[in-house]
Amino acid sequence: MEAVLTVLDKLMIMFFLMLIGYVCRKKKIVGDAFMEEFGGFLTGVIIPCFVISSLQIDYTPELFRDGATVFIACVIMHIWGMIVGWLSFRVLRVPQKAKGIWIFSCMFANIGFMGIPVIAMIFGGSSVFYCAFGTFAFNIMSYTLGAVVLQKCSENPDKNKVNMKKLLKAPVNVATVVGILFFVLNIRLPGPIKDTVNMVGGMFSSLAMIYIGGILGKFNFKETVTEKWAYAVSFFRLIFIPLSSYFILKPFIHDQLILGVIVVGLSTPIGAFCAILAAEFGADEALASKYIFVSTLLCIFTMPLFFMLFL
Template sequence: MSAIFTVAGKLVTLFIYVLVGYVVSKRKMISEGFSDGISRFLLVITIPCLILSTFETDYTFERLVKAGEVYVISLIIFGASILIGYLTAWIFRISEESKSVWIYSVTFTNHAFMGWAVMDAVFGGESIFYATFANLAFSTYAYTYGVWLMRSTGTEAGKKHSMKEYIFTPVNAAIVVGLIMFVFQLRFPAPVDNAVQGMSSLTTPMAMLYVGTILTKSSIKDVFSDWRTYACSFVRLVLIPLLVLVIARPLVHDPMIYGVLVIGHAMPVAGFCAIFAGEYGNDVVLASKFIFITTLLCIITIPIFVMLL
């Protein structure tokens, strides 16, 4: 029951952020340039800070071994989810210009903001340590393959990009620094740490505000009548977590790790989908629809998976 209330509370918070973004954009309280700048600010500042903050946790060898297990299995799940994204894009005949947004939406979940809250409510604070490494697998794909995916279509389609552009980014730099800090148990000085924590806490509100500003480009009726949002919701909220639930059961013996894997992949579409779509000239309106509808419908699906666990 606590998981249901946790999900409901997080949903209300997310929808308030979206509503504020929608209202301030609709009433022209912010410029279109400001809205577009949000995506760059998130990618360069707040997301790297979020990654750094997640690695500030205690180290033991036993925990590290289990965390490594979570990371490797999560890598496999995200890789399989990418393949499912391509397969379902073909099954549902998603257009070429929308395919990147579809695959990203199907693959990458709102792992940290919503997932961690549910895990904490169901399994306790210890689960967040392992969730950090599942989120590291998310980062490994989302900020490398995910960037390539979004750049392969949209306004940057056809442009040549060197591997340096995918590897040497603020996000990937934060992952490397975070891992070093975790292994050697390093910490920022208190003023710097407070700044990093403060910046990281801006990520979810600003991402959802951005979704709200994008939704003003489409009518409410269009948001709810687009059949693709419900097809994406089925794949993202039902099919993939159900496959994880069934396939991982005989392979993962630690109940907490098993729960972290299932819950992490039962979350709605990541807010970063709209950020990347906006940054690289993809269908940002469709991305925002996917985020909005899957976040709305997960109030039904997440408690079901919690009960199945």
């Protein structure tokens, strides 16, 4: 019972933080330009600091092995999501124009903006270390395989080519590589720099929730919640994929914390990068935004089910 109350308490905090962003967007306290810059600030500064900060711990072979386990498992589960997305698209006869968005939505959860802060709140600080490896897998897969899916399924696949070099140089990926090198080589940041990085990274959880609320505040509520395919894809993203992943991984991963980080991360809603990359590679950005909106609303009810598996 105490664990249930803890989860509900954390979810209420998340909800109120998202509500701040939602109200600010609806009341036009912030606009589109601010949100775009805010998102860039999060991905370019806040998240890299958060990742480096989480990897500033003493190296042990066991920790590195566990981190590698998270990375490999997440890569495999992203591929599993692609298979589920492709099969469900065919079986349910989803409209052809939604193909790239549908498959991408099944592949990638919002591990960065929602998964990390929620996992940190529920499982504690030690879980953040594993989140860094999961986020690394997410970034590599979404910026490569995910981008290719969107580009190939767009209306003009020859126009929007994937720039792999640019994608792999994303600040989050660079920060993860640097953080892992520092971890393996036992390199510690000097006191003032470490404290600065910790303070900046420490803002991530609250700012990410406010940002997500701001994204939701952009949309017409009635128009968005009547998109029927958004509920279908949300079922796969929020329930089928994390639940099937739990049963796939359980025989191989016996550490409950590691398994919990992966499964709870996969139970988060459709990643915000879906809309960002859709715009870049010629897919339907508006449809992606509707999927993100509906899945984010529904996750408030579905995510606690997965917390209960590990508490």
